[in-house]
Amino acid sequence: MLCDECKSRTACMHIIKIVNNQKTEKNLCAECAKAAGEISLSFDTQSYVHDFLKGIFNHGLFVDPQMLRGQESCSECGMTYTDFNRKGKVGCSACYTVFGGQFEPLLKRIHGSSSHTGKIPKRNGGTLKIRQQIKKIRQQLEQYVINEEYEKAVLLRDEIKNLEKEIGLSGKEE
Amino acid sequence: MLMKNLLDQPFVHWMSSGAQDGDIVLASRIRLARNLEGIPFPQRANGEQLSQVVSQLKSSLCDLNSNEQSDYMFIDLEKLPLLERLVLVEKHIISPDHAREASNRAILVKQDTTVSIMVNEEDHLRIQCLMPGLNLVKAFTSANQVDDIIENKHALAFNEELGYLTSCPTNLGTGLRASVMVHLPALVLTGQINRIVNAVIQLGLTVRGLYGEGTEAVGNIFQISNQLTLGFTEQEIIDNLYSVVKQVVDHERTARGGLYADTTDMLVDRVWRAYGTLKYARSISGQEALALLSDVRMGYELGIINEGSNCNFNELMVITRPNFLQKMSDRPELSGNERKKLRAQIIREKLTND
Numbered sequence: 174m175l176c177d178e179c180k181s182r183t184a185c186m187h188i189i190k191i192v193n194n195q196k197t198e199k200n201l202c203a204e205c206a207k208a209a210g211e212i213s214l215s216f217d218t219q220s221y222v223h224d225f226l227k228g229i230f231n232h233g234l235f236v237d238p239q240m241l242r243g244q245e246s247c248s249e250c251g252m253t254y255t256d257f258n259r260k261g262k263v264g265c266s267a268c269y270t271v272f273g274g275q276f277e278p279l280l281k282r283i284h285g286s287s288s289h290t291g292k293i294p295k296r297n298g299g300t301l302k303i304r305q306q307i308k309k310i311r312q313q314l315e316q317y318v319i320n321e322e323y324e325k326a327v328l329l330r331d332e333i334k335n336l337e338k339e340i341g342l343s344g345k346e347e
Numbered sequence: 348m349l350m351k352n353l354l355d356q357p358f359v360h361w362m363s364s365g366a367q368d369g370d371i372v373l374a375s376r377i378r379l380a381r382n383l384e385g386i387p388f389p390q391r392a393n394g395e396q397l398s399q400v401v402s403q404l405k406s407s408l409c410d411l412n413s414n415e416q417s418d419y420m421f422i423d424l425e426k427l428p429l430l431e432r433l434v435l436v437e438k439h440i441i442s443p444d445h446a447r448e449a450s451n452r453a454i455l456v457k458q459d460t461t462v463s464i465m466v467n468e469e470d471h472l473r474i475q476c477l478m479p480g481l482n483l484v485k486a487f488t489s490a491n492q493v494d495d496i497i498e499n500k501h502a503l504a505f506n507e508e509l510g511y512l513t514s515c516p517t518n519l520g521t522g523l524r525a526s527v528m529v530h531l532p533a534l535v536l537t538g539q540i541n542r543i544v545n546a547v548i549q550l551g552l553t554v555r556g557l558y559g560e561g562t563e564a565v566g567n568i569f570q571i572s573n574q575l576t577l578g579f580t581e582q583e584i585i586d587n588l589y590s591v592v593k594q595v596v597d598h599e600r601t602a603r604g605g606l607y608a609d610t611t612d613m614l615v616d617r618v619w620r621a622y623g624t625l626k627y628a629r630s631i632s633g634q635e636a637l638a639l640l641s642d643v644r645m646g647y648e649l650g651i652i653n654e655g656s657n658c659n660f661n662e663l664m665v666i667t668r669p670n671f672l673q674k675m676s677d678r679p680e681l682s683g684n685e686r687k688k689l690r691a692q693i694i695r696e697k698l699t700n701d
Contacts, residue, residue: 250387263514284578287508288509289519290579290580291520291581292511294498
């Protein structure tokens with residue numbers, strides 16, 4: 174349906190006005206409605222999306238009471254959880270440790286996961302990379318065992334042993 | 348490319364023609380978000396801390412230069428007037444946010460304009476690589492090399508579980524945002540775009556307008572990018588985006604073919620009318636120019652039109668943006684009408700010369 178006013182854009186709202194018992198109806202597009210002052214879209218869409226994100230951080234059914242108090246602050250930058258709720262931005266890298274437990278459900282909600290599997294900076298040590306590798310191989314190994322492909326599983330088990338030896342973990346659990 | 352050229356010349360590398368799927372994909376972009384360890388993220392850092400970040404990264408300039416054949420230049424955004432910063436936004440060298448706030452903000456730009464590093468945007472570092480056409484792997488390789496060089500010199504905020512730590516939790520993990528700029532006029536004309544956008548969103552990607560978050564899809568140009576950054580490897584993220592974009596490109600090609608076969612006369616007329624208006628108009632708005640350029644670009648790719656075949660539509664898109672026009676004119680402040688006249692004149696000249 175086209176807008177009654179400009180007759181070019183698609184109408185997206187139906188406006189019914191009753192003035193002195195006189196009922197008038199109009200179909201308008203967002204621009205014409207705004208221009209005619211029929212409806213005020215007071216928020217700008219950009220901040221709206223941002224607000225939506227902030228909202229996500231706030232609402233949950235099962236909220237840790239400590240999180241609600243929001244008093245604990247980061248020793249490095251002074252951010253409190255309330256600050257974070259308000260701005261939707263984290264203050265510094267230490268915040269992730271300070272508020273770690275509180276962030277976890279949030280991260281699961283955003284990403285569906287809360288553990289990193291991508292690139293690792295070299296200076297953070299090669300062992301992490303190998304540990305991640307072992308984790309991946311172990312998952313594959315379990316799959317092979319389920320499928321009863323024991324020959325392949327044995328190969329992977331040896332691979333894990335070698336990797337564990339490499340980072341001085343031989344025989345022990347991660 | 349000298350700094351002056353970067354601001355005055357419309358052409359930057361991503362506009363090159365002849366790239367993979369260049370008939371539909373304008374450019375591919377990789378962005379890595381990184382922060383220095385021990386300094387609060389830009390939003391919470393004070394002026395002193397911010398300038399400390401700038402000077403630390405400025406010191407990486409020589410490392411970047413010794414490893415790359417071409418050189419990087421350092422640009423202090425504070426010393427750049429707002430207009431010039433906005434020109435850089437129109438050329439996709441920096442983000443709108445980075446242009447708005449200039450104090451203690453900087454960029455390191457590679458001379459060939461493929462790589463730019465925004466300093467103190469939302470994160471201390473935003474390493475960005477832009478390549479023409481569908482070229483995500485090459486863009487990622489370049490950005491990753493820069494990341495390796497930076498990481499070699501500076502300790503980056505990183506956590507075993509959460510990966511690279513970023514100011515916004517939506518960038519955690521890889522800090523990777525891969526995006527592709529696509530021109531989809533036939534999907535829009537045939538009314539299929541909403542269905543495609545919905546399908547793309549279901550695959551964990553987002554679709555936005557020409558200049559990123561919150562902008563409109565003018566000239567039928569859309570940006571498709573990954574939404575999730577944590578729990579996937581860089582390769583998985585890029586593979587997913589690549590395969591989805593490939594699908595979108597196929598659909599657009601099919602739609603173009605169908606449109607041409609079913610409504611040849613209408614489409615040919617539409618393309619030539621657009622070309623005629625662009626070539627002879629004496630005053631034209633930015634929106635109209637982009638819409639017409641979109642028609643001509645499609646007509647050119649479909650072989651409907653040959654005129655102006657040497658003309659670079661990607662470049663014309665940037666030339667016709669308001670801030671770039673202002674920069675090109677020698678007048679202090681163009682009025683809306685003057686800008687429309689200048690825009691029409693420049694397009695006319697481009698189409699006549701080529």
